[in-house]
Amino acid sequence: KAGVTQTPRYLIKTRGQQVTLSCSPISGHRSVSWYQQTPGQGLQFLFEYFSETQRNKGNFPGRFSGRQFSNSRSEMNVSTLELGDSALYLCASSLVLANYNEQFFGPGTRLTVL
Amino acid sequence: KNEVEQSPQNLTAQEGEFITINCSYSVGISALHWLQQHPGGGIVSLFMLSSGKKKHGRLIATINIQEKHSSLHITASHPRDSAVYICAGSNSNYQLIWGAGTKLIIKP
Numbered sequence: 001k002a003g004v005t006q007t008p009r010y011l012i013k014t015r016g017q018q019v020t021l022s023c024s025p026i027s028g029h030r031s032v033s034w035y036q037q038t039p040g041q042g043l044q045f046l047f048e049y050f051s052e053t054q055r056n057k058g059n060f061p062g063r064f065s066g067r068q069f070s071n072s073r074s075e076m077n078v079s080t081l082e083l084g085d086s087a088l089y090l091c092a093s094s095l096v097l098a099n100y101n102e103q104f105f106g107p108g109t110r111l112t113v114l
Numbered sequence: 115k116n117e118v119e120q121s122p123q124n125l126t127a128q129e130g131e132f133i134t135i136n137c138s139y140s141v142g143i144s145a146l147h148w149l150q151q152h153p154g155g156g157i158v159s160l161f162m163l164s165s166g167k168k169k170h171g172r173l174i175a176t177i178n179i180q181e182k183h184s185s186l187h188i189t190a191s192h193p194r195d196s197a198v199y200i201c202a203g204s205n206s207n208y209q210l211i212w213g214a215g216t217k218l219i220i221k222p
Contacts, residue, residue, distance in 0.1 A: 105149075
């Protein structure tokens with residue numbers, strides 16, 4: 001079985017631009033969670049999607065949004081990029097809701113905002 | 115408020131030593147996840163447990179529900195065990211509450 005894939009792996013943007021990151025979960029997994037990790041910080045939860053519905057949301061501004069498609073693939077969008085958005089963005093998939101299931105993480109997308 | 119606290123924040127040990135990383139959690143957390151993040155960024159789920167003890171190779175995870183405490187042990191530690199170890203608690207709102215992580219360095 002293929003693992004969780006994320007595209008692109010690296011991205012450089014400038015302030016004010018917007019960006020869309022993609023995550024393809026393991027086949028059969030219905031939950032996708034997104035996390036932000038900045039240098040020196042732990043994982044910060046962004047949101048979780050399950051069956052195309054946002055089930056949980058972290059404490060991030062509205063510039064961060066996401067969606068999930070019928071094939072469980074998920075996208076995350078960040079609008080009006082700020083320097084502080086530079087981070088490693090990780091997605092994780094699980095069979096059902098993440099809290100009671102093992103999560104499988106993708107390799108991450110490293111976003112640099114200049 | 116659901117909270118998960120890890121200790122120590124940083125840990126350096128010699129190869130072969132027995133390692134213990136601790137995780138304390140508040141009321142409302144019903145299961146604990148342990149994960150490992152290597153320097154390259156990749157994260158691997160190690161254990162999920164809600165009671166007792168689990169073992170995988172040289173890794174052992176225990177949880178004490180009454181004391182709201184979980185530990186991750188590494189026996190016969192090796193430099194390749196160097197990583198950040200993260201615990202996360204599941205609460206009744208279907209959320210994962212993340213600890214800050216423990217950075218482990220094993221010196222040869």
